[in-house]
Amino acid sequence: MAHAPLKASDDCKLEILHKHSAFIFDLDGTIWKGTQLIPGASEVLNLLRYQGKRIFFVTNNSTLSRKAFLQKCIGLGLKVNIDEIYNSAYAAAAYLKTKNFQKKVYVIGERGIIEEMHSVGLEAVGGPDDADAKVDYSKGDPYMEVDEEVGAVVVGWDRNINYYKLQYGLTCLLENQDCLFIATNTDARSPLSTNQEWVGGGAMVGALIGASELDPIVVGKPASFLLDVICRTSGLSCSQICVVGDRLDTDILWGNKNGCGTLLVLSGVTSEASMLDSDNKIYPSYFIDSIGDLLSVKEKLSYCTVS
Amino acid sequence: MAHAPLKASDDCKLEILHKHSAFIFDLDGTIWKGTQLIPGASEVLNLLRYQGKRIFFVTNNSTLSRKAFLQKCIGLGLKVNIDEIYNSAYAAAAYLKTKNFQKKVYVIGERGIIEEMHSVGLEAVGGPDDADAKVDYSKGDPYMEVDEEVGAVVVGWDRNINYYKLQYGLTCLLENQDCLFIATNTDARSPLSTNQEWVGGGAMVGALIGASELDPIVVGKPASFLLDVICRTSGLSCSQICVVGDRLDTDILWGNKNGCGTLLVLSGVTSEASMLDSDNKIYPSYFIDSIGDLLSVKEKLSYCTVS
Incomplete structure (x- = not known):
């Protein structure tokens, strides 16, 4: 135009x-x-x-599930049906289902992604469970063991991003065969504050791109x-x-x-x-x-x- | 070729x-x-x-200062002079000096960057001091106050990367006038392990690029x-x-x-x-x-x- x-x-x-x-x-x-x-x-x-x-x-926004967005809509007085709501966490789950994906998912992101994976019957690890996870540096040469069953790393906005999660995600991408790299979205800024610019999911995706030098599949x-x-x-x-x-x-x-x-x-x-x-x-x-x-x-x- | x-x-x-x-x-x-x-x-x-x-x-490698690299060289039996050692943390400090920079530096990175800034007489904040820093979400609308005197954000490899540091760095870049965005380097992988690929400084730089949509000045x-x-x-x-x-x-x-x-x-x-x-x-x-x-x-x- x-x-x-x-x-x-x-x-x-x-x-x-x-x-x-x-x-x-x-x-x-x-x-x-x-x-x-x-x-x-x-x-x-x-x-x-x-x-x-x-x-x-x-x-x-991938931090909440469709159900949680529905509850927010209802709480604000909107008449909305869950089938009318689509978020990027659901998109990641729906994308994997279209590929007939049946392995596990490692999540760099928040609860919404975990819940959407569960809602389509996929097992998801990481996410909030790794919020406080730390690398063990006590051995001279640290080694990251990852679940071999992980076949996709799904990255979204994560307010508990840390080095452990990035390393776990990178290792899955590099060492697990045909592991998919999926970004819920690449928004630079988040809706966290109404009067200031706050870091969005583009940061977490950018971090894993920077470490892996791979291009993600973006679903949002x-x-x-x-x-x-x-x-x-x-x-x-x-x-x-x-x-x-x-x-x-x-x-x-x-x-x-x-x-x-x-x-x-x-x-x-x-x-x-x-x-x-x-x-x-x-x-x-x-x-x-x-x-x-x-x-x-x-x-x-x-x-x-x-x- | x-x-x-x-x-x-x-x-x-x-x-x-x-x-x-x-x-x-x-x-x-x-x-x-x-x-x-x-x-x-x-x-x-x-x-x-x-x-x-x-x-x-x-x-x-920006995690150590030139002095610390000298000590490592000597400890390994090498005869080396400090004037022969250049690392990307020193490069960031030297770059700022060539620009006659006199403001404060916010560091997303490790001790090496802080020490090199000090060695050229610049005040550096963040880095290891913000390893456990958390955003205060208790108010509905979080607000990140940053030091107005920060005139450069220097980003390197950081094994304690977190959302607070990314948000502090982003806010300096967006709200402090003419704030510089400097990357010590963009190496995807780090030398942390000799037998596995580990996340390098390219991840931290990639995260801030993803959030700011700005291009850094790379000095390494x-x-x-x-x-x-x-x-x-x-x-x-x-x-x-x-x-x-x-x-x-x-x-x-x-x-x-x-x-x-x-x-x-x-x-x-x-x-x-x-x-x-x-x-x-x-x-x-x-x-x-x-x-x-x-x-x-x-x-x-x-x-x-x-x-």
């Missing part, structure tokens, strides 16, 4: 809403910030459901994997879907390169200035300040549908 | 020794492995000194910085120098791209098979099994010099 996008007028919002049968929302920065729902989010979701639209939530946004899953299970095609999110390099890039409509909200990571910066090459179809802005066409939309 | 190098015959060894006025040796894998001197290393160094050659030791091999320092202080030109080391992507690449002679030893990281692998594009001028192999021309060399 050669020119900067337009801030969506009411006509644009109506066009977006009429054109798409389904909407995929990012969570952090789009539906909520930290523990606070973004104003209007619940009403917009209800409006879309009333219009017969399909709704999905796709987040790169902007990789197409989760969009393929949604299309396959819902029967939707990408052109019927509008992706709504707050990040250019994940949400909007993901939607654009797969032929979805894209709507940027300025309520999260991306500011209008950074979108319009001459260095930026990723533009959404339209942008709005926040999800609640879609409510400005509520009356017009009802009228159109009923007429 | 289009073709694979030759294993050095005695004539080649004599050519190498006659042609060069100075020799730069890597340490781990070249002079020693772990706590064991490689057989013949001491005799070769003595022979070179007898021939009037200048000798330097350059290592990417294969960056030319330390070679420039050696040439400037010794009056030597690169063509007078032969680099002897065990790694293609640091030692040999470093020598090749700066116009030095290069001699690979197979006593460390690189095997003959990996050098001859079709994927490898980095060839030394010559290779030998181990530094001790140079002793095969000891008699001939003395004869040549005396005659």
Whole structure:
């Protein structure tokens, strides 16, 4: 796209809403910030459901399981079904299932990844259990023994990253035959704080790339994997879907390169200035300040549908 | 170089020794492995000194200071002067001095970096002092306060890497004006074990790249910085120098791209098979099994010099 996008007028919002049968929302920065729902989010979701639209939530956050995200949604008053929630921890588990993977998984990441592996019947080790693990340096030449049954190392955001986990992951990749290197996502920053930039999963993935000199398989946004899953299970095609999110390099890039409509909200990571910066090459179809802005066409939309 | 190098015959060894006025040796894998001197290393160094050659030791290992490396050399029976030792922690300190840097340094790395900063009069924080530092998550929205006087983040191999250090480093880079991002080196693997691949400083650098999306200034091999320092202080030109080391992507690449002679030893990281692998594009001028192999021309060399 050669020119900067337009801030969506009411006509644009109506066009977006009429054109798409389904909407995929990012969570952090789009539906909520930290523990606070973004104003209007619940009403917009209800409006879309009333219009017969399909709704999905796709987040790169791998720290929680789908069940835990569902509980957070419900706790914030949103009416959401677990089949509508996709996160990058689930994506890693779903990816392994598509490969008919049956070995063990070593996790550099948090509980969400472990739980999603269990939910598809895979055995997962590491993760929170290795939060305080230390290398034994008492012998002159340390030696890392790893479980030979580990056939994949899955790396996501990990607030307890340590040298032991990196070494365990590296050893599996180097010594276990055909061991897969899977990144839930490579987001540089995390949604940990609403007023400061905090280290994201891109750091843990970058560390294992730096040590292994291997390229991971990325399953979260902007990789197409989760969009393929949604299309396959819902029967939707990408052109019927509008992706709504707050990040250019994940949400909007993901939607654009797969032929979805894209709507940027300025309520999260991306500011209008950074979108319009001459260095930026990723533009959404339209942008709005926040999800609640879609409510400005509520009356017009009802009228159109009923007429 | 289009073709694979030759294993050095005695004539080649004599050519190498006659042609060069100075020799730069890597340490781990070249002079020693772990706590064991490689057989013949001491005799070769003595022979070179007898021939009037200048000798330097350059290592990417940033965990120790130059003083600590000197002590290790002496402990292993080598006659070495501290001015002959250059490591990547010293390189980071020397680089900052060339920039007339006078602010504080935040260290993601070990004691060697802290000590080298002190030795050039710079204040260094972090490093081993933050080995057990934890983020305070008790407030809903964590906030990382960093010292505004920090003007550089120096990253090297760190066996106590943790989320706090990564976040401190990221915050300095993002919030402190013109904060420098310096990598001592980007070696994927470390010399921690002689019989298994262990995570090197490339992991810590990769983590901060992954979080910041910034490119570091690399001061260790294969960056030319330390070679420039050696040439400037010794009056030597690169063509007078032969680099002897065990790694293609640091030692040999470093020598090749700066116009030095290069001699690979197979006593460390690189095997003959990996050098001859079709994927490898980095060839030394010559290779030998181990530094001790140079002793095969000891008699001939003395004869040549005396005659």
